[in-house]
Amino acid sequence: xxxxxxxxxxxxxxxxxxxxxxxKTSNHGxxxxxxxxxxxxxxxxxxAEWADSPxxxxxxxxxxxxxxxxxxxxxxxxxxxxxxxxxxLKPGASVFDLSTNAPRVVREIGARYEEAGRHFxxxxxxxxxxxxxxxxxAIWVGGPKAQFDEHKTLLDAFADQARYIGEIGAGSVAKxxxxxxGYAVQTALAEVFTMGVKGGVEPLALWEAVxxxxxxxxxxxxxxxxxxxxxxxxxxxxxxKLAFKDMTLATELGRELGVPMRLANMAYADMSEAMxxxxxxLDSRSPMMLQxxxxxxxxxxxxxxxxxxxxxxxPAPGDVKLK
Numbered sequence: 001x002x003x004x005x006x007x008x009x010x011x012x013x014x015x016x017x018x019x020x021x022x023x024k025t026s027n028h029g030x031x032x033x034x035x036x037x038x039x040x041x042x043x044x045x046x047x048a049e050w051a052d053s054p055x056x057x058x059x060x061x062x063x064x065x066x067x068x069x070x071x072x073x074x075x076x077x078x079x080x081x082x083x084x085x086x087x088x089l090k091p092g093a094s095v096f097d098l099s100t101n102a103p104r105v106v107r108e109i110g111a112r113y114e115e116a117g118r119h120f121x122x123x124x125x126x127x128x129x130x131x132x133x134x135x136x137x138a139i140w141v142g143g144p145k146a147q148f149d150e151h152k153t154l155l156d157a158f159a160d161q162a163r164y165i166g167e168i169g170a171g172s173v174a175k176x177x178x179x180x181x182g183y184a185v186q187t188a189l190a191e192v193f194t195m196g197v198k199g200g201v202e203p204l205a206l207w208e209a210v211x212x213x214x215x216x217x218x219x220x221x222x223x224x225x226x227x228x229x230x231x232x233x234x235x236x237x238x239x240x241k242l243a244f245k246d247m248t249l250a251t252e253l254g255r256e257l258g259v260p261m262r263l264a265n266m267a268y269a270d271m272s273e274a275m276x277x278x279x280x281x282l283d284s285r286s287p288m289m290l291q292x293x294x295x296x297x298x299x300x301x302x303x304x305x306x307x308x309x310x311x312x313x314x315p316a317p318g319d320v321k322l323k
Contacts, residue, residue, distance in 0.1 A: 191263050
C-alpha cells in the first residue's frame, strides 16, 4: 500500500513525520506533495517519494491525508478538474481531510466522492503544533465508518485520540464546537480578569487563586455530564438561587468599577429569566435549558452511556459526580 500526504505546514510536517516512522515499520510507501517542495526535503531525504500534483499522487496511492489551510484549498486539491485527487484515485480509495473545514463543504465533497465510488472523510485534528510533534492529538472523524476502521492504524500513528463520531461533516462540526467554545471562554476570562485587576487584585495572585478553585481544577467539557447531558437539574449540586446571588454581586462590582461586562451580563440575563421561571431551587446550570429551547434542540443522554465514556477516559478526580 502507498500512503499520500498533502500539506506540510506547521501541523502537517509533524504529522507526516510521525506517520513516516510508522510506515517504515510496516513497509508501506509514502508519497508527499506541497506547494513548497523544500518543506518535504527532510522526508524525501529519508526515503519518501514526491508527487508533482495531487492527481499524480492519487494515481499511485490507496489513501491520502490532507492538512491544508481552509475550505477553498481543500476543494481545489480534492476536486479540481485538472490537478485534483478525484480524477486520479483508484476505486475504493480514501481521502482523510485533517484540516479545519466547513461542514457544508466536506458534505458536498463527500457526496461527489461517494458518487464516484471513492471515499472522503473529514478528520480535523486538535492539539496544536506541540501535540502534532508528540503525537498527542485528537482526531474527530466523520464519514464512512468502514474506511475509518480500515485505516485506523494510520491515524494512530500520529494521534493518540482518533475516534469515529458520525456521518460526513460530524468531525468538522465537533471541531468548530471545540474551538468556538475555547475562544468564547477566552473572551469571558479576559472580561472577568480585567474586573479582578481593576478591583485591586494583583494579576499573578488572582490567577494563582482562581486556578485552584472548582472551575480552575476541572475539565470544562466534562462538567456537561453532570446535569446538561442527562437533562437532570435536581437535586442541585449548587442551587441556581445561590449562583444568581454570586452573579448579582459580580456584575454589580463590574458596574461600580466601570468595567464592560458584556458576556457576564448576558449570562446574568439568562439566570434572571430562569429565576423568573421558578427554577431557583434547580441546579445552577439549569439556565442552559433556555439555550436548548431557543435552538429547538432536545438533549438527553442516559447516565449509563456517560459512565461508559468516563470509564474509557476518566474525568479529573472528584470533578464530576453522576447521579
